[in-house]
Amino acid sequence: MSDPEGVGRVAGGPAEAVLDRAGLEALVQVLRRRGRTVIGPTVRDAAIVLDELESAAELPYGWGVELEAGRYRVRRREDGAAFAHSAGPQSWKSFLHPERVRQWSADREPGGGLTVREEEQESAAYAFLGVRPCDLRAIRILDRVMSGGRYRDPAYLSRRTGAFLIAVECTEPGATCFCVSMGTGPAADAGYDLALTEVVDGAGHRFLCRSGTGEGASVLAEIPRIAADDATRTAAADGVRRAAEHMGRSMPPVDLRTLMRDTLEADRWDDVTARCLSCGNCTMVCPTCFCTTTEDVTDLTGDHAERWRRWDSCYDLDFSLLHGGPVRATPRSRYRQWLTHKLGTWHDQFDSSGCVGCGRCIVWCPTGIDLTEEAHALHREATGQEGTP
Known part of the structure; x- marks a missing residue:
């Protein structure tokens, strides 16, 4: 894609643009060149799971899910969408707050002494691609729990600090989704570096992309893109609005x-x-x-x-x-x-x-x-x- 003049700028980079599938691939490669481990959805073991991505081609293009209480099935889609699926069995918690973390180890010395070594927390440079608005809010909640009070978790902070978050707004909620009731979606409101809204229509398959931070704008500036047009903006907004109107579940409208x-x-x-x-x-x-x-x-x-x-x-x-x-x-x-x-x-x-x-x-x-x-x-x-x- 070309980079015509007139694309909005924030902190030295574009604030909003449109990417095609090649642009999404470029996004993954830019992040990898910057030394980040890109984590995103992919199909494995009859589920859409989160795993390290070496290429955007590993995204679940053409896969969706069927959800109900106690039921999860992947299914083929005809439109080739990459993000038209609901939450899978994992969340980003698996990477920020792993299931098992070693805290220390100890060895008895030959002379009878004891050496205790506190586990050093390795810093991680993650880029999370495909964070749903509900999960974006979940990360903010974990931030409050794990690092917002008097007692901070160094293992969490080592993974969370500097993580690059790419949100994907929902345009097709699952049968068990109720983010509208909780005020957490389907639109991404804050807390992201980049936000994508996938559009698949007669004009093609594309992603409206907007930056939320200076680093997000900097990354977007390195990606082949075109200026955001009104037709794509309208299609993206309509998709998110329809998702809000067709939630699969709801909470009672009370406190x-x-x-x-x-x-x-x-x-x-x-x-x-x-x-x-x-x-x-x-x-x-x-x-x-x-x-x-x-x-x-x-x-x-x-x-x-x-x-x-x-x-x-x-x-x-x-x-x-x-x-x-x-x-x-x-x-x-x-x-x-x-x-x-x-x-x-x-x-x-x-x-x-x-x-x-x-x-x-x-x-x-x-x-x-x-x-x-x-x-x-x-x-x-x-x-x-x-x-x-």
């Missing part, structure tokens, strides 16, 4: 924080926990769940030991274990803890909801428990409308 607080003794908790397996799948796929525990391991000689931090779940019976036993000994108490924290008391800790409306917990629940359905049921019970569908 969820108050709803959770006022329904702690509702009968509905018995109904949902009769179906809950306490497997913790919902916490594993959630892009904002952050709880961890530590485990110590040693070799067979006893001369070498390590401490690892790993993900934990409030569904685990031992999660609240004290000297007298677990605080939350029943599935009812554990499910209620998860949902009321996610939608309610998260506000008390972190000044926001802990839910971004991505729908992963619905899709990856083996029994198909739907937190939006549970919220509606709690609302109906609280207002005396238990029989209302």
Whole structure:
């Protein structure tokens, strides 16, 4: 593509432009030349997963997904779109807050001494390509949890600092998406370096791209592009608007924080926990769940030991274990803890909801428990409308 004059400039680079598929490939290569590890969606093992990309050709062009409670299937698309799929089994949490991190190791010396080495956190130069607006908000929530308070997590900061975020606005929500209810999408509002909106119509396959930071503008300046035109802007805006109007799920239009607080003794908790397996799948796929525990391991000689931090779940019976036993000994108490924290008391800790409306917990629940359905049921019970569908 050419770079005609008249393209808007911000911080020395273009603020908005249009890329074609070759431009998207150039974007990946520019980021790699800058020393960044590009992570994005690709098809593997009958799912759209996040992995390192060496080329934009590895993106899931022509693949979409079919979602429902407890169901996930990839499917072929006819339009060749690269980002017309909803959230998969992974989130960017997997890279910023990995499942297992070694904290220190220790070795017994021949003379009887002990050498302890704290694990050095390697800094990572990530570029995340294809961050949905809901996941963009999830990263901001993790930032608040992991680095916004008095106690900061060096392992998280080493990966998050300097990460380059390329958002992709949603134009086709999945059946389990409810980002509109949570105010997190489908448009990307802030927190990105570049934002893409994919357009596939009679005028061709292209991406409206806008920069949100000086570095984003600098990267965009190195990519073959054309000036953004009104037809592409309109098509992109229409796609995002239609997505907002066709969400697959919704939350009840009430203050969820108050709803959770006022329904702690509702009968509905018995109904949902009769179906809950306490497997913790919902916490594993959630892009904002952050709880961890530590485990110590040693070799067979006893001369070498390590401490690892790993993900934990409030569904685990031992999660609240004290000297007298677990605080939350029943599935009812554990499910209620998860949902009321996610939608309610998260506000008390972190000044926001802990839910971004991505729908992963619905899709990856083996029994198909739907937190939006549970919220509606709690609302109906609280207002005396238990029989209302």
